[in-house]
Amino acid sequence: MSDAATQGYYTAEEAEAVFQQANDAYGREDYATAQAHYEKLIAHGFGGPDVLYNLGTTHLARGDLGRAVLALEQARKQGGRAADLEANLALARARQVDKVVGAAADEAFLxxxxxxxxxxxxxxxxxxxxxxxxxxxxxxxxxxxxxxxxxxxxxxxxxxxxxxxxxxxxxxxxxxxxVHEAVVLSPTLVARELPRSEGRSLFEVHAGLKVQLLEETGKYVRIRLPNGLEGWAERDGVAEI
Structure with a gap:
């Protein structure tokens, strides 16, 4: 298990027991129970790369690409470097609807x-x-x-x-x-020309796509795709990594 924070409702021993219960539930393919336990650990301050990786894997098993990519990217951001992490991220990306042309070439160097x-x-x-x-x-x-x-x-x-x-x-x-990156959570998210519902639709993106957050106004955020396309989308449809 990853290092645990000292604050929370669980002792380290209790958190370890919850982590094991979550792993056991995943092994039984009881993904809903596994997800609930991993989320309890995170809510109580016992997250980290291992918990986030397992949560992302659970979301992936349940078919929730948006939350799967979000948790796996958060695990990577917190220092996760396991080969399984990269493999599951690649698997999640392969299942995504959006295949953004130019993503690798146009992504910023830094x-x-x-x-x-x-x-x-x-x-x-x-x-x-x-x-x-x-x-x-x-x-x-x-x-x-x-x-x-x-x-x-x-x-x-x-x-x-x-x-x-x-x-x-x-x-x-x-x-x-x-640089503030986020993952699309909504099954379909409309990007508009202006930050309002009557703004002209520019393009649509789908769950699991990683985007960059540029600015926020009201309930809208301006997002940039890996290939440089930009538009305003509803804030609730994305989650920052």
């Missing part, structure tokens, strides 16, 4: 870069490389008897490694602050 790397690991690499590099430079000045050339080379390598790590960390921060 979000793809951030999705392909672990933000926590990047932060640690930058911190350690920067700290070790400057520490060695300091030691070189304080202890002149050290082999100055060797220390300088190692310090230079550490500080050099810190530069791309810093750039990658900045990319993660920028994506976190500026």
């Amino acid at each position: 979000p793809r870069l951030a999705a392909a790397t672990d933000g926590a690991a990047v932060a640690w690499v930058f911190f350690v490389a920067w700290l070790v590099g400057f520490a060695l430079l300091l030691f070189r000045r304080v202890f002149p008897s050290l082999r100055r050339t060797a220390v300088a080379v190692v310090a230079g390598l550490c500080l050099t490694a810190a530069v791309p790590a810093a750039m990658l960390l900045a990319a993660h921060i920028w994506v976190h602050q500026n």
Whole structure:
């Protein structure tokens, strides 16, 4: 089971028991009970990549593509990197109605870069490389008897490694602050030219498609498809990852 938060109505032992009950229910193909237990864990502060992955798999077994993709994408965002996670996401996408042409080619570079790397690991690499590099430079000045050339080379390598790590960390921060992704939950969601019901319909999207949220006004949000198409859709029809 994934790491549990310290707050909630369950102790760690109780949460573990609920998690096992959910897994047992899934094994019996009692997907409704399994879903209820996983959702209780999340509501009580005991979520995480494992619970979200299992919840997404349960939704997938029930045919709810929207919530399946949402939970699986949330598991990935929280650090899930299992091969089964990617396999189930691929399976969910294969079942989607929408096959957006140009998705891979037109997707922005920075979000793809951030999705392909672990933000926590990047932060640690930058911190350690920067700290070790400057520490060695300091030691070189304080202890002149050290082999100055060797220390300088190692310090230079550490500080050099810190530069791309810093750039990658900045990319993660920028994506976190500026890129808001969501998943379509409604079986059919109409995107309109204007944020009102009488606005001209531009296109329709369906459950499971991942979109980007650009802005919100009233009960509408402006969404962007992976191929760049934009339109206003009802807020209730999507859920942010």
